[in-house]
Amino acid sequence: MSPAPGLDRPWREYVGFVPLAAFEDARDAEAVLWLDIDNTLYSQVETRIPELMADRIRDYFRGLGLSEKDAEELHTHYYKEYGLAIRGLVKHHTIDPMDYDEKCDGSLPLEQVLRPDAALRALLERIDRRRMRVYALTNAYKTHAQRVLKLLELDTLVQGVVYCDYNLQDFSCKPEATFYRAAEAAVHTPPGMPTYFVDDSMSNILAARALGWEWCVFFDELHPTDAPHTQPNGVVRVSSLLQLPRVWPRVFS
Numbered sequence: 001m002s003p004a005p006g007l008d009r010p011w012r013e014y015v016g017f018v019p020l021a022a023f024e025d026a027r028d029a030e031a032v033l034w035l036d037i038d039n040t041l042y043s044q045v046e047t048r049i050p051e052l053m054a055d056r057i058r059d060y061f062r063g064l065g066l067s068e069k070d071a072e073e074l075h076t077h078y079y080k081e082y083g084l085a086i087r088g089l090v091k092h093h094t095i096d097p098m099d100y101d102e103k104c105d106g107s108l109p110l111e112q113v114l115r116p117d118a119a120l121r122a123l124l125e126r127i128d129r130r131r132m133r134v135y136a137l138t139n140a141y142k143t144h145a146q147r148v149l150k151l152l153e154l155d156t157l158v159q160g161v162v163y164c165d166y167n168l169q170d171f172s173c174k175p176e177a178t179f180y181r182a183a184e185a186a187v188h189t190p191p192g193m194p195t196y197f198v199d200d201s202m203s204n205i206l207a208a209r210a211l212g213w214e215w216c217v218f219f220d221e222l223h224p225t226d227a228p229h230t231q232p233n234g235v236v237r238v239s240s241l242l243q244l245p246r247v248w249p250r251v252f253s
C-alpha cells in the first residue's frame with residue numbers, strides 16, 4: 001500500500017489507532033470532528049491531572065539517576081524539542097516505553113478524579129453520526145486514552161482513537177504535520193473533507209490550521225469567557241466545550 005499524502009511511510013509507522021464500539025471510517029462522512037482528550041474533555045483545574053502527571057514524569061527522570069535539577073531541565077528540554085518527554089527518553093536513553101507509560105499515566109488516580117459530565121455527553125449526543133464522524137486525537141498511549149474515555153463515559157460517543165504509539169521506533173505526535181496526516185489516513189478521510197478540531201494546546205491548533213483543518217477551536221479553561229472569542233491570530237477560543245455549538249452550529253443538531 002502506498003503512503004497517504006504528506007507521508008513517506010504507511011500511517012501505521014507514525015501513529016496508533018484503536019476503533020471504539022461505534023466505529024465507522026470517514027469515507028462517506030460529510031465532515032470529521034477530532035477531539036483532544038487530556039485537559040480538553042475534563043477540567044485540568046478540577047482534576048489537577050497536569051500536576052499529577054508532571055510529578056510522575058519528574059520521578060521517572062530521577063529514577064534514571066538524574067539529580068532533581070537535571071531531571072527538571074531534561075524534562076523541559078525534551079518536551080520542547082520533541083513535543084513529549086517520552087520521545088526524548090526513547091531517543092537518548094534506554095528505556096522501556098511501556099514501563100514509562102505504566103509508571104506515569106498508568107499510575108494516575110483517575111478513578112478518584114474523573115467523573116462523567118452529563119452536559120458534555122448530551123452535547124456530543126447532538127452530533128448527527130450519519131453526517132459526521134467523531135474521533136479522539138491524543139499524544140497519550142492507547143491505555144490511558146481508553147481509560148479516560150471510559151471513566152468519562154465517552155467511549156460510546158467517540159468512534160475511535162488516534163494515539164501516540166510509544167512502541168514505534170520513531171513515533172509521531174502533535175503538533176507534527178505527519179501526526180495529523182497519519183490520523184487522516186487511519187480513518188480514511190477523503191482529501192478536502194471539512195475537519196473540526198478542539199485542543200487545549202495553541203501549538204496543536206496552529207499546526208492543524210496550517211494543514212488546512214479549517215474549523216479549529218482552542219479550548220482555554222484558564223481564561224473564562226462568556227462567549228467564543230476570536231483571537232488576534234484568528235483562532236477561536238472557548239473556555240467551555242458547551243460554547244462549541246455557537247462556533248460550529250452545523251455540527252450540533
Ligand SMILES: [Mg+2]
Pocket residue numbers: 036037038039040199200201
Ligand atoms: Mg490536551
